[in-house]
Amino acid sequence: MLQFPIYLDHNATTPCDPRVVEAMIPYFTSNFGNAASRNHPFGWQAEEAVDYAREQVAKLIGADPKEIIFTSGATEGDNLAIKGVFEMYASKGNHIISCNIEHKAVLDTCKHIEKEGGEVTYLKVKPNGLIDLAELEAAIKPNTILIALMYANNEIGTVMPMKEISAIAKKHGVLVFSDATQAVGKIPVDVNKDGIDLMAFTAHKMYGPKGVGALYVRRKNPRVKVTAQIDGGGHERGMRSGTLNVPGIVGFGKACEICRNEMEEETKRVVKLRDKLEKALLQIEESYLNGDKEYRLPHVTNISFKYVEGEGLMMGFNKNIAVSSGSACTSASLEPSYVLKALGLGDDLAHSSLRFGLGRFTTEEQIDYTIEQVTNTVNKLREMSPLWEMYKEGIDLNTIEWAHH
């Protein structure tokens, strides 16, 4: 039996795995101690749980537990990494290289850096959502201290060539930071093989709880330091003060362990479902895949259905299916997705896009239902779309003088 609503928005957040919740529960009640309480069993128990979780988290990304700084989430990790490096390495330079499809947590932090007198180069992505490596190398200057590029994009799921990026960075003695929020737990990420120096990620995108994340900070070759952005009791080796969120950290650790153990199987299953969904939806006339078909996450597909508007399209089934759209109407800004625009998509195609994010608990039955609902709604809305009628009559929409408003 299909249960509604169906959740296909796993790039926004994921449900907690019941095993994660089970692991967390004792740390709300009986094992409630403060991990910084050094002198009694309550504190010891909490510290032990945090240490164990730190190992679980580190293992998933091939790091040493000492290199894990717990944060409140990826946004904090992005801020700490970029601002922290900018301040710590001020004597070496003030130039940062990033790109124009980064998450707002990175882009807005970069804007902050610019206000503080820093210099930021925003690389433009190619139509497939990947950066040009030659352009990256050409952008490096003597005062460049950091390359900040996302591991995988949240809207289109493209995966950046981190190994190649870090090889270039290394050649020029520049640090690499990656916002790996969408990638960790979904695809193999290894900070050593990938040559990453700092990396932010979060629990709630990988079936863990909200409000907890981590910043990986390399300790060897080279030893990286960041200036703390939150001052206080000197937790997390002085890089992030604040009482540790013990239940959240325990859940995060468990979530990482499950991802590590089950990633391979889960990916096989999810890719099959994603490909089935994508293939069926791309059979709809005038529908287009956004992003790269090869270098991308296994569980996401982003498709534009030309001549229908994304929010109107979602309204046809959003009581039963949760997806997300790059349409402006879903935001207050009335601007369509800057990520899709950065790929060179016209505003019309950006307005017509839907993102489907599959997950651990997605079933084939749900996918079949989604295919049917989306196809029917696209067809229904095209019947009432003046643009579809013009297209069918062979009118070139670009020749029409639209009343822009």
Place this chain on the structure above:
Amino acid sequence: MAYSEKVIDHYQNPKNVGTLDKSKSNVGTGLVGAPECGDVMRLQIEVDETTGVIKDAKFKTFGCGSAIASSSLATEWLKGKSIDEAVTIDNMTIVEELNLPPVKIHCSVLAEDAIKAAINDYRKKNGLEELKFDESIVH
């Protein structure tokens, strides 16, 4: 953001979707908005030439649910009105009828613009002076 029941009803059962023959002299067509803005509305009226009453109205809309509902509602209100009455339909009455939130007011503005554009197209075709309207404030 939840939609009002009336918006949902118009979206699910849109009234008067379709196309009128724009080559006929008694048909006025208004096409407003732009694909880049995420909203395009085409509203058409067919006028009884002896009485000046709108006997049929059709729309097609590319846009969100509120845009579809605004244009569907507009066609319902247009039918049976004289072209002079029709011109007085105000976007705020659409907002009230559909309980549109502030972020969707532009949908009602677009519907009002489409009505005016359709009427002017009819007037132009029939040798009447085109009406001048103040620039809409909310866009």
